[in-house]
Amino acid sequence: MVATLLGILAQIEQAPFVRPAIDWHAVAPELVLLAGGALVTVFDLIFMERGRKYIPTLTGLTFLAALVPVLTLWDNGIARSLFDGAYITDRYALVLKALFLLSGYVIVLMSTNYMAEGDYYDSEYYQLISASILGMLVMASSRDLIGIFVALELISIPAYLMAAWRKRDLKSNEAGLKYMLMGVFASAIMLYGMSLLYGLTGDTKLRSISSAIADQGTTPIITMAIIFVIIGFGFKVSAVPFHTWAPDTYEGAPTPLTAFLAVASKAAGFVALMNVVLYAFEFQPEIAEPFIWLLSAATMTVGNLIAIRQTNVVRLLAYSGVAQAGYMLAPLAVYEVNGIEASASAVVTYLVIYAAMNLGAFAVIMAAARRTRSGEIDSYRGMLNWAPGLTVLMTIFLFSLAGIPPFGGWFAKFEVFRVLLTGNTFSGVSLAVIAAVNSVVAAFYYLNIMKNMWFMDAPEGTDQSKLKIPSPLVAALAITLIVTLVTGTVLAGPLRNATDFLAF
Amino acid sequence: MTEFFNDWGITALVFLPLVGALLMMLVPAKDEELHKTIALGTTVITGVLGGFMLWDFWGMGKANWSTLQYVQDRTWIDVINARYFVGIDGISAPLIALTLLVVPLVLIYSWNHIPNPGNAKMFLILILVLHTGMLGSFVAQDLVLFFVFFEVVLLPMYFMIGVWGGEQRLYAAIKFFLFTLFGSALMLVSFLALYWVTGGTTFSIPGLADQVAAGDIALGTQVAIFGGMFLGFGIKVPMFPFHTWLPDAHTQAPTQGSVILAAVLLKLGTYGFVRIAIPILPEAAVEWAPWIGLLAVIGIIYGALGCLAQTDMKRLIAFSSVAHMGYVMLGIATLTPFGINAAIFGMVAHGLITGMLFFIAGSVKDRFHTLEIKRLGGLLVQAPKMGWILGFCTMASLGLPGLAGFWGEFPAILAAYSPAEGISTTLFRVYMVIAALGTVLAAGYLLWLLQRTAFGTPSEEFADDPEIVDMHASEWIAWLPLLVLIVFFGFLPGIIFDLTDGTVVDRLGSLVAEGSP
Structure with a gap:
C-alpha cells in the first residue's frame, strides 16, 4: 500500500505539471457566479448593516448575469469538452444550468422578505445559496466521479447550514441535524460505491468506467458498486425508503429553503443520478433497471399514501414531492429499450415543469403564511375571501401537480408515460399502470387543499381584509405561473425540442 | 373577411373569452357592474364573431x-x-352555435342573480374559462388538443358547484370531479393506445380514421380502445349506470351552472362518440352498438322512473336529462346517418329545452326559496307568465310535435327500426318499443310536475309572500331567444338536419357504404 502510494508520488514528481487547456467560454457561467458570490461577500464586509437590503437584489442579479453566458453558449450550440471529457458543456447541461439559475433566482425572490423580517443572518444566507447553486452548475457538466462528488458536497454543505437557519427554533435545529446526518451517511455509502468502481476500472471518468465494465456483466462487485451509488443518490432525491429525512427537514427549515431543497437540490440529485446511471451504467441495465423500478414504484406509492394523511401543507408538499420523485425515476427504469436520450429528456422535461409548479406552490404557501402564521391546511379555509388571487394561483399549481391540463404538469406526466409505454415491455407498462393509479390518488389530496380554500368558510375571528403580498413574492409567483402555464400549452413543443438535444 | 376567418377565425373565437377573463383579473372585485359588463361584452363579441363565421359557413353551401x-x-x-x-364542419357547427347562444344568455341572467356567497368577479371569470373550454372541445381535430380542452371544462364547473352550490355542494363537487377524472384518464389511455397501434405518427382525428381504415388492427384491440373512450364519453353523457353524479351535480349547482351543464357540457360526451369514437373505430362501434343501445334504453326507462320518484323540482329535471340523453345515445347506437342526425338534433333540442327548464327552476327557487314540489303550487296564479313558460317547456320536453323536442326523440326512435348492417335488427326493434314506451312515461312525469307546481292554488305559506313576483326583465331577455328557437326548430328542423347530414354520412364512411342507402 505504502509502496504503491510512493510509486504514484514518484510518478507525479517526474511529470511536470502542465495546465490543461481551458475553454473559458464553456465555464463562463460558473465563473460569473463565483465572481458574483465573492462580490456579495465583499460588499457585505464593506457596507455591513447599511448594505443589507441590497444583498438579495445583488444575488438575484448575479444569477441572471450568469444566465447570459448560458444563453450565448446555447446559441453557439457546440458541445464543449474540458479536462479530457471530465467536464462537458452541451445543450443538456445548459438546459439544466438555466433551470438551476432561474430556480435560484425565484428562491432569492421568495427569501427576500422572509429573511429581512425574521431577524436572521441574511447576507450569509445569500452567500450560501450562491455557493449551492454554483455546485449545481458544476453538477450539470460533471462527467467524472470526482467532479460529481465535489459538486454534490458543494450543494449539500451550505444546505445543511441553511436548514438550521432559524437557530432559536428546535424544529429547525432538528431539520438541519437530521438532514446533515442523513446526507453524510448517504455520501459515505455513495463514496464506497464510487471507490469500488474506481477499483474495478482504474478511472473516474464515467465514459471510461462504462466501457471498462461493459463486458464484465454482473459480477457481485459491480452489482454492489452500482447499487451503492444509486442508494447514495436515492437519499438526495428522497426516494423511498431513503426519504425519512425529508418531511422533518422540510417542515423545520425556513420555507424558502424548503422550496430550495424540494426543487433545486432535488433536481441536482436527479442530474447526478441520471449522469451516473445513463453514462456509466449504460451497459448494465440488468442491475440498474430493476433496482430503479423498485425505487420508483415504492417512492410514488408510499409518498402518495402518506401524503393523504398530512394536515400540514408543507409536510403534504414534502410527501407529494417524494411521490413526484417516483414519477421522475420511472423513465430511468426503462432506459435500455428506449435509449438513454429518451429517458433523459423525459426526466429533464419533468424537472423543468416540476420546478416551476412546486416553487409556485411554495411561494403561495409563504404568501399565505404572512396571514395565517401556520402551515395547517385548516388555516386555509375561506382563503377565497381574503386572498382570491392567491387561491386561484394555488389552484393552478396544485392542478398542475396533479397533472391536469392545460397546466404544465400534464405534459410532464405525459412524457413519462410515453417513455414508459413506447417499448411495450412488461416493466414499462406495469410501472405506467402504477403511476396512473397514483395520479388519481394524488388528485385526492390536492383537491382536499382546494376544498378548504374555496368551499369552506373561514373560522370565526379570521382577519378578512385583503392580503397584501410583497413585490418580490409577486415576482416569484408571476415567473412560476407563466412557466407553469406556457409549458402545458404553447411552449410544450419547444420545451420538448429543447430537451431533445441530449446527445450523449 | 373570409381571409381573416381562415387564418385566425377559430383561434379568435376560442380564446376571446379567455382574453375577457384576463381583463377581468385586472379589475378590482368591488366593481361588480364593470365585471358583468366585461363578461357579457366578451361573450357577445364572441357570439357575434361566431355568428358571422357560421353565417359564412352556411353560405358555403351543402357541398x-x-x-x-x-x-x-x-x-x-x-x-x-x-x-x-x-x-368546423357540419357536426360541430350546431353545437358551437348552441354554446355561443347559451353562455351570453346565462350571463344576462346573472346580471341580478349572482348566487351566494357573491364574488361576481370569480364567478364570471369561471364562466368565461368554461366558454373557452367548451368552444375548444367542439373545434379541436387533434386528440391531444381535444383532451386538453375537455379537461379545461372540468375545473370551472367543479368550483362553480363547490363554491356557489347548495347545501350538499362539497359532496356533489367532488363526486362530479372524480367521476369525470376517472373517465377522462381512461379516455387518455385509449387515445395513447390508438396512437401507438397506428404507428405513432399522428393524433389528428381524420388522420387516425384513415390509418385505422387502411391498417389491419385486430378487432379485439379496436374493441378495447373503444371501451376506454366509451367510459370517458359515457360518464360525461351520462349513460346509465354512470349517471349518478348528474342528479347531485345538477341539484347542487347554481342555476347558471345547471344551465351550462345541461345545455352544453353533457353534449361533450355524445359529441365525443359522434366525432371521435365512431368515425375512428367503426368496426368496434358495431361490436359495441348493442350494449350502447341497451344502456341507452335502460337510461330512458330508469331516468323516467327516477323522475316519477323525485320530490325536488331540480332533481326531477336532472333525471329527465338522463332519459333524454338516452334517446340521443339510442340514435347514436344505430350507427346510421339517420340516427346520428337525430342524435345531433336531440343534443341541440335538449340543450335549449332543458337549459330553459333549469332557468325556470332557478327563478322559482329565487322566489320560493325551495324546490320541494309538494310545497309549491299555483304558480299560474302567482306568476302567470312564468307558469305558462313552464307549461310550454314541459310540452317541448315531452316531445310535442311542432316544438324542437319532438325532432330529437321521434327520429331517434324511428332510426332504431333499422340499425346499420352488422347490428341485430330484432334487438334494436325491441329497443325501439321500449324507447317509445319511455315517451309515455315522459309525458307522465312532466305533466305531473306541471300539475303539481303550476296548477291549483298557492299553498298557505307562500300565498301572500311579496317576494313572489312575475318575470323580471333580465329573465325575459335571457329566456326569449331560447323560447323562440324551440318553436323555430320545431317548425323548421330541416335547417339542422341539412347542416349535419352530409358530414355525418361522410364521417361514418365504411358504415354507410356497407349498410342502408
Whole structure:
C-alpha cells in the first residue's frame, strides 16, 4: 500500500505539471457566479448593516448575469469538452444550468422578505445559496466521479447550514441535524460505491468506467458498486425508503429553503443520478433497471399514501414531492429499450415543469403564511375571501401537480408515460399502470387543499381584509405561473425540442 | 373577411373569452357592474364573431359542409406529432352555435342573480374559462388538443358547484370531479393506445380514421380502445349506470351552472362518440352498438322512473336529462346517418329545452326559496307568465310535435327500426318499443310536475309572500331567444338536419357504404 502510494508520488514528481487547456467560454457561467458570490461577500464586509437590503437584489442579479453566458453558449450550440471529457458543456447541461439559475433566482425572490423580517443572518444566507447553486452548475457538466462528488458536497454543505437557519427554533435545529446526518451517511455509502468502481476500472471518468465494465456483466462487485451509488443518490432525491429525512427537514427549515431543497437540490440529485446511471451504467441495465423500478414504484406509492394523511401543507408538499420523485425515476427504469436520450429528456422535461409548479406552490404557501402564521391546511379555509388571487394561483399549481391540463404538469406526466409505454415491455407498462393509479390518488389530496380554500368558510375571528403580498413574492409567483402555464400549452413543443438535444 | 376567418377565425373565437377573463383579473372585485359588463361584452363579441363565421359557413353551401372549414393546422408538440388542428364542419357547427347562444344568455341572467356567497368577479371569470373550454372541445381535430380542452371544462364547473352550490355542494363537487377524472384518464389511455397501434405518427382525428381504415388492427384491440373512450364519453353523457353524479351535480349547482351543464357540457360526451369514437373505430362501434343501445334504453326507462320518484323540482329535471340523453345515445347506437342526425338534433333540442327548464327552476327557487314540489303550487296564479313558460317547456320536453323536442326523440326512435348492417335488427326493434314506451312515461312525469307546481292554488305559506313576483326583465331577455328557437326548430328542423347530414354520412364512411342507402 505504502509502496504503491510512493510509486504514484514518484510518478507525479517526474511529470511536470502542465495546465490543461481551458475553454473559458464553456465555464463562463460558473465563473460569473463565483465572481458574483465573492462580490456579495465583499460588499457585505464593506457596507455591513447599511448594505443589507441590497444583498438579495445583488444575488438575484448575479444569477441572471450568469444566465447570459448560458444563453450565448446555447446559441453557439457546440458541445464543449474540458479536462479530457471530465467536464462537458452541451445543450443538456445548459438546459439544466438555466433551470438551476432561474430556480435560484425565484428562491432569492421568495427569501427576500422572509429573511429581512425574521431577524436572521441574511447576507450569509445569500452567500450560501450562491455557493449551492454554483455546485449545481458544476453538477450539470460533471462527467467524472470526482467532479460529481465535489459538486454534490458543494450543494449539500451550505444546505445543511441553511436548514438550521432559524437557530432559536428546535424544529429547525432538528431539520438541519437530521438532514446533515442523513446526507453524510448517504455520501459515505455513495463514496464506497464510487471507490469500488474506481477499483474495478482504474478511472473516474464515467465514459471510461462504462466501457471498462461493459463486458464484465454482473459480477457481485459491480452489482454492489452500482447499487451503492444509486442508494447514495436515492437519499438526495428522497426516494423511498431513503426519504425519512425529508418531511422533518422540510417542515423545520425556513420555507424558502424548503422550496430550495424540494426543487433545486432535488433536481441536482436527479442530474447526478441520471449522469451516473445513463453514462456509466449504460451497459448494465440488468442491475440498474430493476433496482430503479423498485425505487420508483415504492417512492410514488408510499409518498402518495402518506401524503393523504398530512394536515400540514408543507409536510403534504414534502410527501407529494417524494411521490413526484417516483414519477421522475420511472423513465430511468426503462432506459435500455428506449435509449438513454429518451429517458433523459423525459426526466429533464419533468424537472423543468416540476420546478416551476412546486416553487409556485411554495411561494403561495409563504404568501399565505404572512396571514395565517401556520402551515395547517385548516388555516386555509375561506382563503377565497381574503386572498382570491392567491387561491386561484394555488389552484393552478396544485392542478398542475396533479397533472391536469392545460397546466404544465400534464405534459410532464405525459412524457413519462410515453417513455414508459413506447417499448411495450412488461416493466414499462406495469410501472405506467402504477403511476396512473397514483395520479388519481394524488388528485385526492390536492383537491382536499382546494376544498378548504374555496368551499369552506373561514373560522370565526379570521382577519378578512385583503392580503397584501410583497413585490418580490409577486415576482416569484408571476415567473412560476407563466412557466407553469406556457409549458402545458404553447411552449410544450419547444420545451420538448429543447430537451431533445441530449446527445450523449 | 373570409381571409381573416381562415387564418385566425377559430383561434379568435376560442380564446376571446379567455382574453375577457384576463381583463377581468385586472379589475378590482368591488366593481361588480364593470365585471358583468366585461363578461357579457366578451361573450357577445364572441357570439357575434361566431355568428358571422357560421353565417359564412352556411353560405358555403351543402357541398362544402362536410369538409372541415377554417382549418388551422399548426405545429404544437412536434415530438409526439400533436398539432394545433382546429376546424368546423357540419357536426360541430350546431353545437358551437348552441354554446355561443347559451353562455351570453346565462350571463344576462346573472346580471341580478349572482348566487351566494357573491364574488361576481370569480364567478364570471369561471364562466368565461368554461366558454373557452367548451368552444375548444367542439373545434379541436387533434386528440391531444381535444383532451386538453375537455379537461379545461372540468375545473370551472367543479368550483362553480363547490363554491356557489347548495347545501350538499362539497359532496356533489367532488363526486362530479372524480367521476369525470376517472373517465377522462381512461379516455387518455385509449387515445395513447390508438396512437401507438397506428404507428405513432399522428393524433389528428381524420388522420387516425384513415390509418385505422387502411391498417389491419385486430378487432379485439379496436374493441378495447373503444371501451376506454366509451367510459370517458359515457360518464360525461351520462349513460346509465354512470349517471349518478348528474342528479347531485345538477341539484347542487347554481342555476347558471345547471344551465351550462345541461345545455352544453353533457353534449361533450355524445359529441365525443359522434366525432371521435365512431368515425375512428367503426368496426368496434358495431361490436359495441348493442350494449350502447341497451344502456341507452335502460337510461330512458330508469331516468323516467327516477323522475316519477323525485320530490325536488331540480332533481326531477336532472333525471329527465338522463332519459333524454338516452334517446340521443339510442340514435347514436344505430350507427346510421339517420340516427346520428337525430342524435345531433336531440343534443341541440335538449340543450335549449332543458337549459330553459333549469332557468325556470332557478327563478322559482329565487322566489320560493325551495324546490320541494309538494310545497309549491299555483304558480299560474302567482306568476302567470312564468307558469305558462313552464307549461310550454314541459310540452317541448315531452316531445310535442311542432316544438324542437319532438325532432330529437321521434327520429331517434324511428332510426332504431333499422340499425346499420352488422347490428341485430330484432334487438334494436325491441329497443325501439321500449324507447317509445319511455315517451309515455315522459309525458307522465312532466305533466305531473306541471300539475303539481303550476296548477291549483298557492299553498298557505307562500300565498301572500311579496317576494313572489312575475318575470323580471333580465329573465325575459335571457329566456326569449331560447323560447323562440324551440318553436323555430320545431317548425323548421330541416335547417339542422341539412347542416349535419352530409358530414355525418361522410364521417361514418365504411358504415354507410356497407349498410342502408
